[in-house]
Amino acid sequence: MASTTTPAAKGLSKPRLTFWQIWNMSFGFLGIQFGFALQNANTSRIFETLGADVEQIPILWIAAPLTGLLVQPIVGYFSDRTWHPTLGRRRPYFLVGAILASIALCFMPNSPTLWAAAGMLWIMDASINISMEPFRAFVGDNLPSEQRTTGFAMQSFFIGTGAVIASMLPWMLTNWFGVSNIAAEGEIADSVKWSFYLGAMVFLLAVLWTVFRSHEYPPEQLQQFDDTGEDEVPIEALSSGELQQRGGMMNRAGGIAAGLGIVSVIGLVQAELNKELYVLAAMLVAVGLLWLAAGGMMRKGNYQNGFVTIMSDLLRMPTAMKQLAVVQFFSWFALFSMWIYTTSAVTRHIYGATDATSVAYNEGADWVSLLFAVYNGIAAVVAIGLPWLAKRTSRRFTHMVCLVIGGLSLISIYFLSNPDLLLLPMIGIGIAWASILSMPYAMLAGALPADKMGYYMGVFNFFIVIPQIVAATILGFIVGYFFDGLAIYALIVGGASMILAGVLSLRVEDEE
Template structure:
């Protein structure tokens, strides 16, 4: 028994929800730094305010993946209940966010909004792995990339379009402009409608069918039933590693405090290292005391035994998303300061530059949508890993080119750098997932897709913790250097992608 090949329109329907999801993400990425600065945040403090977004994904996605693997609703299936609940919550958050009046409230709403978006988004990746045979998965993820590109393009353009039709693009100090507010309202409505379309127009295989498919498919992942003695031994190992990791985190925190280094670094020492140590200690204690039949231990142990391809892709994802996060949080300040020579958020020059960043983000997304279906063709002629390598190198050079722009013409700033970034973005959203899905067991598809998000979130947390320190310490608070670092990181990701042990399937129509 094999999964049936789906038609173009069936793949279209199952991916359509990503149009709304990405509209939400794009509004967040293009406007939250602007909102923070409007409400009084200093440029060097913006990365720490962004921590809420990746940290939320780190927590939410594997949990949602774990439970969606174990969910079955007679009408809504396995993944679609999570699509729907996340869409309702995210739409409400998008309506509330631009009405923030103080900085702490905006930071809190970013946390809630990102958690809600993640509830909808995480199962969409597993949805492709569930419903499509391996020979169509690159097409399935490419379709998601297409909708991501279109959704992000429209959302990024919304403030400019509304400004063109007379909606105010400036406001008094500390007040978010109406062009941003109404953009979020439109995005909230689009989010819900697009996800609802996928919920109503798609079907899922039953648990019984999925079990048959898993038995028939070849996978590099093999799970062996482990005896109690193994869990006790593994628990002792987790305890030792956890204590060592926690001590490293606490010692690093002390050093930061002693030398009065940037507080952003606490995200790395307390938020990642120390928290990781605590998780290992809890897992070790539970296993050592024979309490290992629970979701927490299962999640930690499955992370320990990731498939080989997933471990290789982890490094590719790390450097790719480190680069992207540097772009999202620093492009507005880099363009307004390096090219427009202003930091005054009430000035016409600043808001012109901020709008131009919206154009840049819109353009790289429309380019991603345009090339999304070319990537499977290139992968068929070469390989998926070479396709990803080429796309990431082009993206890295595109990001670095912003440093050399002195005259902000429409072509030199809004299009030329974004061509490479758009190609890289299309590949980042599709090719790694296509390579990964063939190595995952169907029964853990949602969970491992959620864990794969760790390698999106961790680099964002690292970026949030060290970029502010690097920019202020070594680059005289000039944010353009964060984009140079991001470009180098993306090129490195491309080089590493060539080492992935990918078993490419021939793509079919």
């Protein structure tokens, strides 16, 4: 299925697609979001049922972000170099990932032991990422620039819809169909099992719909369109001096990253800070060593392999992508602060409950679950209108407005005392969520070279995963050290971060 292309003269415009063609090419995201929502809502429950302590759950969950960090750029790199005469460029990965993820979804609630469930989470998350990563590049490949906002907004609609339905599946099965939500010790409830079975079926069928009802342009034709970023000089065409220069750049970057990581580890040990902070330092060391290895290989002339290409391109991201990376970092840092701390913030700040076994605490926690469903539903609706606003203003302005509204909404929770009024901030957060899932990708697609669309979309996932790891490692320290353990202040920090992301989005060079 591998394909190599040569640069072709540009100048053609991609034909516009109809609403239903965009619907068909995005429909698979409904299934992907079913898988992610079931995973996010029920994995901790499965872990605890199989005997996990509360302290063990974060380390068991680390599989999800690390898997995406590794899988997405690799899948993107290979999908850029794939062409199947029937399935095309991205659709083989949709199909393989959907089959593997559907099998994993069926096995996950039947895991016999805790560590079997942890291993299945790795497999399930990797499989979902195999399907998900090429979907972002799929829009960039198939849609002209003026329709990309609509394409990514359509994906946001399916993400919101899938999240609401899949998150409520166990509750619906119990309350509407009488499926038991309790089980013997060490057994997973039938409501959870059947939710995963139904999710596996929806995942596979939705992706199959996109696979067989969408088309792709052959690589030769794709190179001729004029709405992608400038093609780069192939690495094979670089002179010996240019190879030495690029290899030296990777060596310098690797030395700096590894050095900072080692210094950070020493500092953390000396200060006796939380061991979770070691994750960030270890990541710096690992990336630094990889750059050093790739730089050394390139300088020796051993550059015709995927490893060197991936590490080299990581340093050569387009300008717009670097600008969007900063916006993404602060946006997702805000989101993870919300996902981690909203339950604690609402139960203590509004319900006055600190005992996790109390009636007030559980009422507050249940209300938070419903609030999260509300903002996902709002996002699905708002996504439909975002292209209209972006067309009349700009994608940068639209994203800024949505993020500022979301940030102010997060901060406003501090000033509320009536639980019912929490529905109002959820509207603002839903507006921001719809934009986060669409606008950055619409702005990014036009800056990427056609032959590296998949790879750079995968790398763009770094700026979702890294803030997740940062939030998980430092927010607890910040809240405990500066705010006396009061989780409501984590939401204020998150709101300020989202507003900052909105302001920074105005700096992005977006060629609409």
